[in-house]
Amino acid sequence: MNLESLNGRLLFAIPKKGRLHEKCLSILAGADIQFRRDHRLDVCLVKNHPIALVFLPAADIPSFVGKGNVDLGITGHDVILEAKMQENVVEVLRLGFGKCALQVQVPAAGKIETVEDLAGKRVVTSFEVLAGEYFDKLDERLQLSGERKTRIEYVGGSVEAACALGLADGIVDLVESGDTMRAAGLHAIATVLDTEAMLIKSSVVKHPNLVPLVELITSRVAGVIAAGKYVICQYNISRAQLPAATHITPGRRAPTISPLEDEAWVAVSSMVVKGEIATIMDSLVAIGATDIMVFNLDNCRV
Numbered sequence: 001m002n003l004e005s006l007n008g009r010l011l012f013a014i015p016k017k018g019r020l021h022e023k024c025l026s027i028l029a030g031a032d033i034q035f036r037r038d039h040r041l042d043v044c045l046v047k048n049h050p051i052a053l054v055f056l057p058a059a060d061i062p063s064f065v066g067k068g069n070v071d072l073g074i075t076g077h078d079v080i081l082e083a084k085m086q087e088n089v090v091e092v093l094r095l096g097f098g099k100c101a102l103q104v105q106v107p108a109a110g111k112i113e114t115v116e117d118l119a120g121k122r123v124v125t126s127f128e129v130l131a132g133e134y135f136d137k138l139d140e141r142l143q144l145s146g147e148r149k150t151r152i153e154y155v156g157g158s159v160e161a162a163c164a165l166g167l168a169d170g171i172v173d174l175v176e177s178g179d180t181m182r183a184a185g186l187h188a189i190a191t192v193l194d195t196e197a198m199l200i201k202s203s204v205v206k207h208p209n210l211v212p213l214v215e216l217i218t219s220r221v222a223g224v225i226a227a228g229k230y231v232i233c234q235y236n237i238s239r240a241q242l243p244a245a246t247h248i249t250p251g252r253r254a255p256t257i258s259p260l261e262d263e264a265w266v267a268v269s270s271m272v273v274k275g276e277i278a279t280i281m282d283s284l285v286a287i288g289a290t291d292i293m294v295f296n297l298d299n300c301r302v
């Protein structure tokens, strides 16, 4: 592939490895963005759209998009703030995965119990901007200045080993399940930030001709995300209980209600948040709904 073949194409940055990579590939598949990635090649052309995918480290994507080198990207909210790119990128869509928290952690068996105890000591992190801002505020509140300020030190990885190695009194790192933190004998004493994956675009429109394609891709990605978030719940209910039923399953705009041969009954079909379906089915059973069925969505536009 030569660089000329990128001319006029929308550049779309995807995390090349790590926690967000696989989910991004399934979003691309769901949005029918077809490509074949040659082994180790980080740029590849999309077959069915004038798009080129650029596989980059998640932490580099905010700068590429923010500076307008790339038109669209998927990355974490945390690394957008860490790269100080919040003014340069627009977070177009929350993607509902890559959810975790940037937390202050200290040895569970140690003497430090609060961030106030940790202030003025040594903190190791890969998020020196966010940790720096957090501890600057804390230091200011505690009137710690000069030599007495909290020392933030950057490491590129294995942050959780820093306390055991005697390099730090506390760390600032991402926590999802807490397994990594607990395995390192640490516990969280404060949350700096909650984060999830975002679809982002540059806040400056460099290629106005690509705007319709950015909108098309955004709409497709939104459809894939919504399809993963909702299920369709269908059931029969007596007309007398219809107000109670539509209260339980109001749908996004309104439920679809269809007549049945038995005039005293109707069929209801409604989009329901996947995570709430068990409770909703319990409530429907309690008001006498029958033949309750739940269907997954392959794709949708909402």
Ligand SMILES: Nc1ncnc2c1ncn2[C@@H]1O[C@H](COP(=O)(O)OP(=O)(O)OP(=O)(O)O)[C@@H](O)[C@H]1O
Binding pocket: 017, 018, 019, 020, 057, 058, 059, 075, 076, 077, 078, 079, 097, 098, 099, 100, 174, 175, 176, 177, 195, 196, 197
């Ligand atoms: N445990 C986690 N759970 C959910 N999301 C996470 C988790 N860890 C990281 N993330 C999200 O994924 C982004 C990339 O983190 P990750 O550690 O996967 O990147 P990486 O350093 O590029 O990859 P690798 O860890 O393979 O070197 C983070 O900025 C964050 O938004």
Ligand SMILES: O=P(O)(O)OC[C@H]1O[C@H](OP(=O)(O)OP(=O)(O)O)[C@H](O)[C@@H]1O
Binding pocket: 018, 019, 157, 158, 160, 173, 174, 175, 176, 177, 178, 179, 180, 181
């Ligand atoms: O709370 P948990 O579910 O254990 O997840 C937290 C861990 O996940 C991330 O690292 P990852 O495993 O992606 O690898 P990395 O350390 O190489 O970045 C993060 O840096 C934590 O170490």
